Amino acid sequence: MKTIIVCTDFSKEAENATHYAASMAKENKYKIVLFHLQTVSIHALNAQVSADFFHEQTLKNQKKISEKAAELGSLYDLETQYYLASGNFIEELENCIQLNNGDFVVMGMAEKTLEQRLLGNIVTKTIHRLKKPVLIIPAHIEYTGIRKILFAYDTHKSMTWSAMDDIYNFINEFKAEIEVFNVSERLEDFTEVIHDIDLNSGYDLDDIKYSFKMIQSIEIIKAIEEEVKLTNSDLLTMVPYKYNLVESLFHRSKTIIMAYKNKVPLLSIPLNID
DSSP states (O other): OOEEEEEOOSOHHHHHHHHHHHHHHHHHTOEEEEEEEOOOOHHHHHTTOOHHHHHHHHHHHHHHHHHHHHHHHHHHTOEEEEEEEOSOHHHHHHHHHHHHTOOEEEEEEOOSHHHHHHHHHHHHHHHHHOSSOEEEEETTOOOOOOOEEEEEEOOGGGOOHHHHHHHHHHHHHHTOEEEEEEEESOTTTTHHHHTOHHHHTTOOGGGSEEEEEEEEOSOHHHHHHHHHHHHTOSEEEEOOOOOOHHHHTTOOOHHHHHHHHOSSOEEEOOOOOO
């Protein structure tokens, strides 16, 4: 049984992502673990509140997250658990994944610009630091199944065995059709992967429906957005490339940009050097 770690702060977008994940879990018989990081307001810290106050807040948060897990389990007939933490978001999320043997993480994405900016650092760190796939759900998107996946592929250097394995397993899990979409200034770039024996030899591509599409363009984000609409995809999949310090001065992660702009769920597959 696969386990989904669902991050929630009980906001509107988090609640939407939770129900999306629960619908997915019910269809595939997954287990859900609700992850909540409790925080203390700056006003409480400045007021130097007592240890009793923190204890009471923890009890309230524990009651809230446990009731939410129980409600979700009853509503969708799922096995549910919860994980309440405090401290560093990424470290605690990694601990939760390890403790519960989590397979992938689900997070909601806010629509408002201010909320996006506030969430930006968390989303960015989660996508680039976790060694598990992260599924970003735009606000108000309901789960209706995953039948068509668009895999927006950038360059050959952003692919590893583990990334290929995550993508292949996800396709098989949902019996989905996948289009591998490459946007490049050079159409020759993607042929490296098509003919890469090391990356392709471990997979029998006859058991999945797939297609390749390559276009030449310098407007990569715009091309991906248009292809999502054209193919009516249920899910966009990307593998974020980790830029070094010098490269990061001139490049911004396309995966992060699409996480904000995308109108369908985005599955970010970790690069993970094999």
